Amino acid sequence: MAVMDRYLVPGDVASALGTAGYRVVGTVGRDGTGFAARPVDGSDRGVELHVVATAIDDVMRSRIARLRALRHDHLVRLLDAVELSPGRVGLVVEPADGVTLDELRAARAPLCDGEAVTVTVPVAGALAALHDAGLAHGMLDASSVVVRPDGRPLLTDLRAAVLGRGTPDSDVTRLLATVLGQMAGADAHLASDPDGPTLRDAFEELLHTPEIHPSQVVDACFRVAEPEAVRLPDAGTRAAADLVRAAHRGPDPGRPRRRDRRRRSGIRATLIGSAALVLVAAAGVAAIRIAAPADDAAARADGRPAEVAATSDVDAVHDRSDPVGAAVELSRRRSDLVAAADGGALTQAEVDGGPAFTADSRVVAELAGAHLEGLSVAVADARPIDAPAPGLDAQVVVTTSMSAHARVSADGTSRVDVPATAERTVVLGLRWTHDGWRVWDVTAPG
Numbered sequence: 001m002a003v004m005d006r007y008l009v010p011g012d013v014a015s016a017l018g019t020a021g022y023r024v025v026g027t028v029g030r031d032g033t034g035f036a037a038r039p040v041d042g043s044d045r046g047v048e049l050h051v052v053a054t055a056i057d058d059v060m061r062s063r064i065a066r067l068r069a070l071r072h073d074h075l076v077r078l079l080d081a082v083e084l085s086p087g088r089v090g091l092v093v094e095p096a097d098g099v100t101l102d103e104l105r106a107a108r109a110p111l112c113d114g115e116a117v118t119v120t121v122p123v124a125g126a127l128a129a130l131h132d133a134g135l136a137h138g139m140l141d142a143s144s145v146v147v148r149p150d151g152r153p154l155l156t157d158l159r160a161a162v163l164g165r166g167t168p169d170s171d172v173t174r175l176l177a178t179v180l181g182q183m184a185g186a187d188a189h190l191a192s193d194p195d196g197p198t199l200r201d202a203f204e205e206l207l208h209t210p211e212i213h214p215s216q217v218v219d220a221c222f223r224v225a226e227p228e229a230v231r232l233p234d235a236g237t238r239a240a241a242d243l244v245r246a247a248h249r250g251p252d253p254g255r256p257r258r259r260d261r262r263r264r265s266g267i268r269a270t271l272i273g274s275a276a277l278v279l280v281a282a283a284g285v286a287a288i289r290i291a292a293p294a295d296d297a298a299a300r301a302d303g304r305p306a307e308v309a310a311t312s313d314v315d316a317v318h319d320r321s322d323p324v325g326a327a328v329e330l331s332r333r334r335s336d337l338v339a340a341a342d343g344g345a346l347t348q349a350e351v352d353g354g355p356a357f358t359a360d361s362r363v364v365a366e367l368a369g370a371h372l373e374g375l376s377v378a379v380a381d382a383r384p385i386d387a388p389a390p391g392l393d394a395q396v397v398v399t400t401s402m403s404a405h406a407r408v409s410a411d412g413t414s415r416v417d418v419p420a421t422a423e424r425t426v427v428l429g430l431r432w433t434h435d436g437w438r439v440w441d442v443t444a445p446g
Contacts, residue, residue: 002407003062009024010051010084010224012042012084012085012088013035013049013051013090014296015084016049016082016084016090017035017037017049019270020092021039021040021041022037022038022039022040022047023037023038023040025037025038025046028048028050028096029050029143029157032364033050034048034049034050035048035049035050035051036048036095037049037350046077046095047093047094047095048090048093048094048095048096048159049090049091049092049093050090050091050093051088051089051090051091051158052086052088052089052090052091052159052162052163053087053088054088054162054163055086055087055089056081056083056089059164060089060163060164061136062160063161063162063164064078064081064162066133066135067133067135067158067161067162068080068081068134069133069248070130070133072125072126072129072198073122074122074123074125074126074152074153074155075126075129075130075154075155075160076093076094076096076154076155076156076157077093077094078091078092078093078158079092079094080092081092081157089162090137090331091158091159091162093158094345096146096154096156097146097148097149097432098146098147098148098149098154099114099146099147099232099233100144100145100146100147100180101119101142101143101145101146101147101182102140102141102142102143103176104147104182104230104232104233105142105181106183106366107233108231108232108233109184110182110183110184110185111179111182111230112181112183112184112228113183113198113200113224113225114224114225114227114228114256115228115229115230115261116179116182116183116199117199117221117222117224117225117226117227118153118227118228118229118230119145119147119179119182119222119230120175120179120217120221120339121217121218121221121222121227122152123140123145123153123155123175124172124175124214124215124217124221125214125218126155126376127140127155127168127171127172127175127214128213128214128215128247129438130161130171131168131171133213135161136160136161136164136165136166136167136168136170136171137155137157137160137161137166137171138160138161138162138163138164138165138166138170138171138256139157139159139160139165139166139175140155140171140175140178141178142178142181142182143157143176144156144157145178147230147232149179151229151230151232153230161443167212168213169210169212172212172213172214172216172217173212175214175217176203176206176207176212176217177207180202180203180204183199183200184200193281197224199220199221199224199225200223201224202220202221202223203220204216205220206220211444226253240286265349283430292398303427308333309430316328316329316437317329317330317436317437318436318437319436320375320432320437321354323384323393323394323396323430323437324331324383324384324394326393326394326430326436326437327396327398327428327437327439329431330349330350330430330437330438330439331349331391331398331428331439332373333348333349333413334346334349334350334356334360334439335375337349337360338360338363338364338372339371339372339373339375339405340353340371341364341367341369341370341371342364343360343364343365346360346361346364347438349366349439350438350439350440351431351433351438351439351440354431354438354439354440354441355440355441355442356429356439356440356441356442357439359442367407368388369409369410370407370409370410371407371410372405372407373405373406373407373415374403374404374405374406375403375405376403376405377404383396384396384397385397387425388429388430389429389443391428391431391440392429392431392440392441393430393431393432393437394429394430394432395427395428395429395430396427396428396430397425397426397427397428397445398425398426398428399424399425414435425445426442426443426444426445427442427443427444427445428442429441429442429443
């Protein structure tokens with residue numbers, strides 16, 4: 001395990017996972033007590049371990065046994081529970097891939113009634129299964145409901161259920177309040193003048209009903225609205241939301257960086273010595289520095305690499321024949337502007353009003369005057385696409401992972417350290433303007 005991983009991951013967590021054949025690749029959750037892990041054999045059977053500060057007794061063993069036996073398509077599965085150290089228990093659960101409701105709300109418009117039905121009904125079913133087993137979730141909020149990539153919701157975070165916190169009634173109340181928080185405000189329907197009651201009306205009425213059962217919520221949903229597929233944000237908007245989320249959350253060691261990365265053709269860069277592509281970035285793209293081998297003639301006598309000048313990527317912004325070089329320089333500008341919270345100057349790197357400009361403007365606004373210090377991204381791959389999408393003059397594919405950095409408050413009194421995140425592959429879309437190349441959007445590959 002890397003030095004940074006050992007520093008960030010508690011010893012009892014690392015030991016328990018190591019004994020089971022896993023290594024930590026990142027953190028999950030907001031409080032720094034959840035860890036994503038993958039088998040050391042390289043297979044994809046990942047797990048998450050959530051730490052609970054408690055001792056195991058007979059009552060807890062009973063709850064754990066009931067949770068392990070529980071199967072529901074929309075409830076995260078508890079695989080095992082292990083005593084990490086005196087007073088600390090680790091819950092081993094299946095991975096919860098997707099975006100949480102609060103992340104979804106940060107990256108797009110509010111849920112419409114049909115989308116809210118699609119989220120609410122399955123989660124209500126998961127709660128009913130818990131309650132039938134004599135359990136309560138106890139921690140339901142916008143961070144414990146995940147929308148998977150296929151649009152299906154999943155209720156996660158079983159820590160409070162193991163501890164015996166919460167009640168069935170409070171679970172249902174929290175579900176209603178959570179979904180209401182992701183929907184448009186009470187005055188949003190004024191302009192549309194709906195013919196009948198809205199889902200908000202139905203939910204608010206239920207909130208005043210004593211001892212609500214999940215089935216009442218399901219009935220209200222189907223009585224008012226038809227389910228609709230949840231619209232997930234595009235890759236560029238998700239990347240922008242990731243940046244804000246990373247700036248606000250606790251430590252995340254991320255995936256260990258690979259070495260000996262290969263340079264792809266078309267990339268102009270600065271040689272700095274070490275055999276890796278390093279990129280300063282916001283939302284997944286940035287300026288590349290390529291390192292030379294340690295035995296290069298430019299290396300210093302003491303073994304440290306010496307910087308060697310190379311062709312500047314600044315000129316590529318004005319060179320229509322070099323969109324990849326332009327992507328490198330524009331990404332450096334974009335990263336610097338977002339990290340410095342300089343939204344007013346984003347047009348130096350992006351097309352005013354384009355999707356990338358809109359997403360990065362949101363990032364800057366949500367940073368609330370704070371700035372990101374030391375942000376960088378490791379690049380595994382960068383290459384042009386031969387036939388760009390309609391409306392674009394060029395596209396460049398990049399695979400990156402965000403480095404350790406710090407979020408520093410506007411007054412400089414608060415500093416939150418944020419370690420690296422996992423790799424992400426995106427496509428940087430470019431347009432040729434009277435000022436040269438500019439970023440239009442950031443999308444998913446393929």
